[in-house]
Amino acid sequence: MEAKRGIALLAAAFVVSPLALGLGIILLIAASDDDDGGGGGGDFELSAGTLRVGKGYVPAEYAALIEKAAASCDQGLPAGILAAQLQAESNFNPKAQSKDPVTGKPIADGIAQFIPTTWASSGIDGNGDGKRDVWDPEDAIPSQGKMMCELLKTAKKHPEYNGSPIELALAGYNAGWGRVQQHKGVPPASFAEGQTYNYVKFIMAAQARLTAPDTSGDPEMSGEWTKPVSAPLGTPYHQSGGMWSSGYHTGIDFAAGVGTPIRAAGPGKVVSASRVNAYGRQVIIRHADGMYTQYAHMSELRVSAGDTVKGGQVIGLSGADGNVSGPHLHFEVRTGPDYGTDIAPLPYLRKKGVNI
Helix, strand or coil: CCCCCCCCHHHHHCCCCHHHHHHHHHHHHHHCCCCCCCCCCCCCCCCCCCECECCCCECHHHHHHHHHHHHCCCCCCCHHHHHHHHHHHHCCCCCCEEECCCCCCEEEECCCCECHHHHHHHCCCCCCCCCCCCCCHHHHHHHHHHHHHHHHHHHCCCCCCECCHHHHHHHHHHHCHHHHHHHCECCCCCHHHHHHHHHHHHHHHHHHHCECCCCCCHHHHCCCCCCCCCCCECCCCCCECCCCCCCECCCEEECCCCCCEEECCCCEEEEEEEEEHHHEEEEEEEECCCCEEEEEEEEEECCCCCCEECCCCEEEEEECCCCCCCCEEEEEEECCCCCCCEECHHHHHHHCCCCC
16 A cells, blocks of 8 residues: 655654644654664553543544544544544644655645545545545545555454554554565664654554543443453453464453353443354443443353343353354454454453453
8 A cells, every 4th residue: 555655754744733843853752762673562552432522632623523434444443543643643733734844845735644646546525525625624534544444454464463453554554554564564663764663652652642531421430340251361362373364363261161150341232142153152232432342152142132231240151152162251342343343352341440
């Protein structure tokens, strides 16, 4: 995929944004403390929830556009990532224009800083007014989300690369997927004076600050959330291997024997309770914050689609149904009900007050 912007363009973008210049200085200083062992952090956890709106955070006029763009992606793209990108690219300025510091010629335009050739191939008519306008956030933000979603889908096909799928997608957005392929991961700090390396690290850190606390209410934080099964942890999140169709583990496992009670991690509504291919008997629950939890490989289901459940309520029994090598509970946290929208489960549960 073509680079979103040229390798030397981050510095050029600072011509239009004092904040961007400050961020660039911070990132360059930070880079001097890192070794050159390759990109990809692994130190950051994605935040779930709605955007933090207000002065110093996400402008109210763009929050809904960003969240809609994220929700339109079936790959588990957090809104906080898109918001942090827009902050880094233009400081949410729809009139921002990057210029070549030598020639003064325009390089990238608009709130998402698309270069003309990339806009020509990836820009969409987000508001349906019959034209694709890079200067219109209603077109530019959905285009940014679509491009990131496609990159994330590609990144998930390469669990062997250095960096999480989100980090790889960010690197591809900044430098082009060809550079990710070249370095088999996020390019190291030595590449392009650390531009892409620092871009990824900044956004992975900033997304948490731009994500609001869960808005599901205090009662969910005071005892209604629980560990889904009384059993030790097994295979961790994003472990790579050939036994998974995606090339990596999309949830966490609990080493629960057959017949162990499985409980709803939190209150919500059952959207699915059925037998599904590799997952075997599974339950999917939608929670008040818009997130979903999935419970798979059960030997028995005790709820049906449409049921309302309380946190801690038994929803089935552990088993070895589906594609397994032994009995266990496979547990996922998702931004949507479907496969491929997973986020790290343990940070999510801990935010809910679960000691795990």
